[in-house]
Amino acid sequence: MCNNTTVLNEKNTAYAVIFGFVMLLGLPLNAVSLWILLRRHSLKSPSAVFMVNLAISDLLLVISLPMRVYFYATGTWPLTTMACIWITMLFINNVRSSSIFITFIGIDRFLAVVYPLRTRHLRTTSNAWKSSVLIWTSVVMVNIPESFGFKRYLDSGNNCTCFEFYRKTGQSLTGLVYLQPVLVLILLTVNIVTTALVSWTLRRHLTDSAKVNKKMNVMLIFAMNLMMFTIFFLPVSFVVISEDWREIFKPLSCLASVNCCLDPLLYYFSLDGFWKKKEEFDTSQGQVALNSYDLN
Template sequence: MNTTEMPSGFSTEYDYDYDTYSPCRMESVKSSSKRFLPVLYSLVILFGLPGNILVLWVLLKYRRLRNMTDICLLNLAISDLIFVLSLPFWAYFTANQWIFGDVLCKVISAFYMLGYYGGILFISLISIDRYFAIVHAVSPFMRRTTLHGLISSIAMWFIALLASLPNLIYTNTYVLEGRTTCHSFTPGGSTTKWEICIILKNNVLGFLIPLVIMLFCYTNIVIILLKNKSSKQRAIKVIFTVVITFLIFWTPHNIVLFLVSLKQLQILTGCDMLIKLTITQQITESITFIHCCLNPIIYAFLGQKFKSDLRRLFHFPWKCGYKARCKDQFTSREFNNSIRTPSSSDNYFSRLM
């Protein structure tokens, strides 16, 4: 059964080792997925939903989407919300069976992949935005306007939608061993080629290309910051946090997907290998889910401007004597920020992060 295009863990009691064409008993995989996957999905929903809603609330209330950075943050939060909102369906499915019908099977599967790819693509776009804002800050041809943000966002959503189309087309409900399931089927009957193409798409579009973009952009940003004597170490620490977090949460899963492709090519064989890969895929894929809970912290809550807006939202002024005085301080800060342009890479990054 193809599990590379939606959350893994929906194995039946038997699968097959295609090298020997012998049935492999998958009870251990099935029991482990029913135990820990619904709990993990529930925790991701618990922490990912309020964090991303809060980002949307602050951006729409105070930022007015006046620049490309705000638009990127908005779309990243929307991507994570789309992803998180698909998880309650998968949590119930993993613990029981699919009861939501054929249409929702296709739609929820497509939403899962749309949020999955959307989040990764907008993380890449944020890296590109910071690269142009800092490395090419003095170039008049590199203005990051609202229009540029809208065009870039539409392009990212279009790519994510194309990547999600197979789920919308080739996913359906089936009854296996008396249990209704929702999973993708193989077009044309070529199981091995189809699954390898899916894995290749996940590895390249969902990991390798974003990683190359992040490494290129943030390496050049760090070089500029190190040349600037007034640059702060905090900005560099934030950059390393972003890159290392991406590597920690996405690298293990993509390595496992590569090993799964070797299993499909019969380079890795045997029922024991199949069971170990399936369980490892469940674990590493679940680790990637946590990233949507951390995105609001890494890309929004660490920002000085965002923290200032967050204090205003909850009427919790820090280091202020009384509300009237704090209101005046916030108004003054808004005015100063509105008339000040990022004259240097350090000024921009310190305000952003």
């Protein structure tokens, strides 16, 4: 069995403090964001649907952090091995689901700016819900073989602690190890392409000084998406491939968890009327789409 104790030191205390800070900040921010999205936007727009699912993903991460704080603060794990595995899954799932939902939010904004009327039949709430269900189903299905793989690793007598699953020296990588880095890399590429196309469209059409703020607001969304990937998702996704990167796995895990505290900013800048009621938001969105169509 895996050794469910860890040596207490300054680094582990720092991890406990960071995860505790993320928990205390991320819980109210995402809970309030989810309440606003449900209360004022009623899940009647594609962007709102993806943002609600992103907020749920972040809240699932937040509820897994208390046990991480306890583990790094005390050096002991009071629960079962399977509890450790599933709490680890919540963290892994957050990186995957958040990166996908952030990309879908960017794609929805890309279609609204570049092809506002041509893609209205695609940008529907029904399609957004179908996509969300497919995303969650795929994420959970991948968890099944991963959890069995982690359990076999823990039962094999490796010298490890909870939340640290390292392959043996010289052990070959399985296909599942490559899943997350490949997924994140593909999604990052999609975000780079959509950012370039939206930037080109806005630079070409929005020349009126009165629309500069609107242009900056749209580009800020895509800039935040790229920042999320390059700082939070990409490093922690690739660290598991190399044995030489083991020492920085826990710091990168702490860094990746911070993304749940910044996602509420994405909601604010993505929805032109985040604080408005649904009726006011629909009116403003319709006007933006018509303006974009006129410019094209």
